[in-house]
Amino acid sequence: MSQNSTGNIKQFNLGEGHRMTPQRRFVYEVLMNSKDHPTATEVFMRVKNKMDSISLATVYNCLDALVGVGVVRQVNVDREPSRYCGNLEPHAHFHCENCASVEDISLKDGAKPSNSLKLPRGAKVEKFEVVVRGLCPECALSIKTKKQLN
Amino acid sequence: MSQNSTGNIKQFNLGEGHRMTPQRRFVYEVLMNSKDHPTATEVFMRVKNKMDSISLATVYNCLDALVGVGVVRQVNVDREPSRYCGNLEPHAHFHCENCASVEDISLKDGAKPSNSLKLPRGAKVEKFEVVVRGLCPECALSIKTKKQLN
């Protein structure tokens, strides 16, 4: 318990046999302060500003640990680099094919996307992931504008 | 039009500037005859039985071409190798965390998973992907049985 950069970030421990290290705390803090969905490399660059000695491999380790404990979500879109997300509320993701941004999409109140599926009888659902692909509002607008100019 | 292994598989052409080659036809046939969701390497191995000279790079090329034309779907689950699917009906996928199988899940009649989302105003949706993760009926059963034995 020697180092503990007590900030405004929720405290938690990682359970039996797992240690809350400065590296893990920085990675967690970066994710909580990021509204975008950074990749491991992006997290690495942001943490490096606070702790220059950290390595990319350690960021991967920390992300794995945090995902394993369930305080962080790993988001995969197609085969692009994994992104990480501190929003644990059930939600979907919108992936813009033009600017490659990934944004949270919230669910309509009480709605569950899985309700529209004929799930196989006897299957045990752990979680599900909904990814919408297309053009985000900004890109949809700018592309439409560009077309008008031609 | 010199080679055309006219089988029981739907005929189609790939549009201006694209040629229907024996390799592409074999890749397509393999997908139409596969109920599982083979990876590129699995498709490669299956096609190789019919055409020994084909290379993995060609299988990737053919899959890209078929996906591009829209007669085949590419399915990504987490960061596992891409899988390919000849079922063009709108449907979701179930991914078993135990046996790693991927199965189609059909939608309830008239249901659209996107109806439960608060899509950002102005966004242009191209397509969306729903992946359910958990244990398939067989694995759920066998794991439950194994627990009882302990």
Added chain:
DNA sequence: ATTTTTATCAAGAACTATTCTAAATAATAA
């Protein structure tokens, strides 16, 4: 306190799915 055990870190090597390159081949257009 000191030792022992266990977990974590860091740097770089290794891995793997996929894409790229370049030369050969084949199909289409001129």
Added chain:
DNA sequence: TTATTATTTAGAATAGTTCTTGATAAAAAT
């Protein structure tokens, strides 16, 4: 027939991620 364009192939290259190893540090046991 010639020229153009698309495709195939083998292997090299790429990129995200994981693995390996030795060092460090924290926790547990003595």
